[in-house]
Amino acid sequence: MRRLLPTALLSSILVLLGATLPLLPAAAQTQKAVRGETLYATREDAMRFADDVAERRNLDRTWVRTTIGNARLLPNVPRLMLPAPRGTAKNWRVYRSRFIDAARIGAGVRFWRANADTLARAEAEFGVPAEIIVGIVGVETIYGRNMGNFRVIDALATLSFDFPQGHPRAAERQAFFRGELESFLSTESRTAENPMVPVGSYAGAMGMPQFMPSSIAKYAIDYDGDGRIDLVNSTADVIGSVANYFKAFGWTPGMPSVYPVAFDEARLRKDVLLAPDIRPTFSADAFVAGGAVLEGEALEHKGLLALIELQNGADPPSYVAGTQNFYVITRYNWSSYYAMSVLDLGREVRAAMEQ
Known part of the structure; x- marks a missing residue:
């Protein structure tokens, strides 16, 4: 994700530049599709959405249309959103083995030791145990090792305008991703940076904790005090933001999960x-x-x-x-298997720390 500039500082920069909103570099504005690619500039539905977002969010219309217009359709992404075929048996032991292994536990120990003071501060301030935060960041990205390589604008545009209609909740999920695309555009308009640069998961999640754009807007915080939010490079911002997320969803300090x-x-x-x-x-x-x-x-x-x-x-x-705290973990990802993996990874890392 991009680093967010304080509003006052961004306003000053824009005044000095004689602009009201950052526009894409000329090269990006004139980008053309290579053979076999589809740019959303050719899609009337995408351009109507751009105009609507610009009006409702009071954003520069040309900037929004250019940003969405230069997004590329990712043909494989809609297929990744489809649920497993009916009759596919769930298997907790197999699922757990994907996230609880020696390599991830070792990475978790290194992350905890390198950030022990910040984790302790977040636990004291937000009431969220260090092992929960460590579990989340480990399950999501192996502590920043795998944050995704899809351009976020491409992923969000694809899921906003080409969500698979064979999905049982297609209308609901497509509306969700349109909301995320809108949130991404709103946030990016305040960064004075190129919105074509951020990369993340195929669903548009970003940074070490894999926050969606709306979660960045609502829950991400500047926890290292440098005046910016950076969920890619600042482990302090990552730790504080994850703790703030759980507190916002009702985490109860001291309650077992x-x-x-x-x-x-x-x-x-x-x-x-x-x-x-x-x-x-x-x-x-x-x-x-x-x-x-x-x-x-x-x-x-x-x-x-x-x-x-x-x-x-x-x-x-x-x-x-x-308990309610277990339910709070599922607010990060609606899955009991996911929540148990977070708990188990956190416990395993803590146990390894104590050896």
Whole structure:
């Protein structure tokens, strides 16, 4: 992602340049598609969207049209958004193995040691444990090693105007990506830099924590005090922004994310316990009344719980009792498998730190 300049400083720069908004360099404005590429300048729907965004956001119309117009259709990206075919078995052990290995744990130890003071400061200020932040950055990008190489403008334009209509939630998801494209344009208009430069994932997520543009606008913070937000090069900004994100979504300091759970088969109503999916719904008493078996501090839990099922292919599923903090982790990525990987990686890194 691009470094954001303070508003007052950017205004001064633009006044000195005699401009109201940064325009693309001439070379970018005259960019032409090479054989086999499609630029969105040729698409009426994309240009209508550009005009609408410019008017609603009070942005320079030529700049917005030029930026979107120079975005390229990425033919492979729509296919990457399609869900797995029906009947594809989920497997927690396989999923976990993609994120919990010696190389990633070792990288996590180095990241934690290099940023120990900042992680401790964020934990004290936001209440989010260091191991959660370490788990997120490790799962997302292996601590900055893999931040994506898709041009963000290309990815967002492709998903805004060519989202696969075979997706079961195509209209909803396409609207989401149009909102992200709009947020990206709004942010980039304040950087005085070339919006064709930022790279990220095929979905348009950026930096070490893989924030989407709207998350950058809402939750990213300048945590190193240099007057700019940089989620690519500033580990302090990354740590502070991830902690701020979790606090904004209701992270409760000191609350466990999961508890062990077993079942009393004689009175188990697993269908009832699983019905709300990962959203905490049951008090500890109601959870136990449904046939769940909790022990120790779990029985004294004051908040709500959810039964989290992690399928293991042909083998029996694994289960945990998820708290509100587990649910908060899924606000980063709507997946119980993802949330458990974040927790497990953080724990493994902490354990390695203590050896």
